[in-house]
Amino acid sequence: MGLNEELSKCVHCGFCLEACPTYVITRSETHSPRGRIAAVKLGINSEGLATCMFCRRCELACPSGVKYSDIITAIRKPNLLEKIILKMLENPKSLVSFVKPVLRLEGFSPLEYEDEDYDIVLFPGCITSVVFRKTVENALRYLKSQGYRVKIFNGCCGLAHAHVGEMERAKQLVGKLKEVQNKPIISLSSNCSAFMKENGLDVYDFSEFIVKLNKDLPKKDIEVTVHEPCHAHLLGLDKYTREVLLRMGVNIKESEEPSFECGAGGDYFLFHRELSEQVMSVKREKTLKSGVSTVVSTNPSCSIAFLKMGLTPVHVADLIFK
Ligand code: SF4
Numbered sequence: 001m002g003l004n005e006e007l008s009k010c011v012h013c014g015f016c017l018e019a020c021p022t023y024v025i026t027r028s029e030t031h032s033p034r035g036r037i038a039a040v041k042l043g044i045n046s047e048g049l050a051t052c053m054f055c056r057r058c059e060l061a062c063p064s065g066v067k068y069s070d071i072i073t074a075i076r077k078p079n080l081l082e083k084i085i086l087k088m089l090e091n092p093k094s095l096v097s098f099v100k101p102v103l104r105l106e107g108f109s110p111l112e113y114e115d116e117d118y119d120i121v122l123f124p125g126c127i128t129s130v131v132f133r134k135t136v137e138n139a140l141r142y143l144k145s146q147g148y149r150v151k152i153f154n155g156c157c158g159l160a161h162a163h164v165g166e167m168e169r170a171k172q173l174v175g176k177l178k179e180v181q182n183k184p185i186i187s188l189s190s191n192c193s194a195f196m197k198e199n200g201l202d203v204y205d206f207s208e209f210i211v212k213l214n215k216d217l218p219k220k221d222i223e224v225t226v227h228e229p230c231h232a233h234l235l236g237l238d239k240y241t242r243e244v245l246l247r248m249g250v251n252i253k254e255s256e257e258p259s260f261e262c263g264a265g266g267d268y269f270l271f272h273r274e275l276s277e278q279v280m281s282v283k284r285e286k287t288l289k290s291g292v293s294t295v296v297s298t299n300p301s302c303s304i305a306f307l308k309m310g311l312t313p314v315h316v317a318d319l320i321f322k
């Protein structure tokens, strides 16, 4: 469907407003999905177009089926710094030196691993590979314990590129992963899993793989709350995360609105610090309503947001060995 057709589906009803994190914190039409769509329709270069977090919560709320992501990706263009960051994401090794000064987190070299005659591909996702290397190690250990021969594919799925309107490049990156599509691909970053699925890749989110192939799981006597990463939530992938936790006997304490945006918005928090911090503050409050501070988060930028909030993010792969 073309841009104009997508725009014409919006009837300006406003059902999407309360779903939108930037509207929730600003109460400004400019920073709402409806306002952004109106700006694109009228050809206005509204500041709201830059403040969209690309969480796509508005799409779930919209009764008219407006695919907002097709609108925002069609009109966005990356700035120079964003272009540089995108290049680094494509080669996670080059991200390591960027992580410490900018994210104020420890960066690690991505784990490289390939068994002879591997039968599955483990895709950590660019940020997970350098910020949450322990998660990659745990996922590899788990898959090996289930008898698989594994190859790790370090790279970027293209979601970050789509976020700033670089759809061509995003599709090329998904295409690179299609080269290893002859083996099942298991992704450790849920929003990347969703993006790859939407772009024609037959990929499993880590928990989805465990559930669908009925893999062994240990029992864990632990209390957590669950965060539902935005793009993964749109595709319903969080049901697999919850299923794995239930099979492990983990005690899930519900937060308020677990799919509410974490505030990171990919690299959004680097460019819109104030708005990002405000969203994180709302998310922190909603999360703490669960009564626990350990948050199961299966997407790396969300996990970084939880670290910034002073909470403890944990991936399913880490819980298995906790
Ligand atoms: S995007 Fe959908 S929910 Fe939002 S104003 Fe338009 S039609 Fe209504």
Ligand code: SF4
Residues within 6 Å of the ligand: 019, 020, 021, 022, 023, 032, 033, 036, 051, 052, 053, 054, 055, 056, 057, 058, 059, 068
């Ligand atoms: S993608 Fe998220 S931030 Fe952007 S308009 Fe939709 S709900 Fe709001």
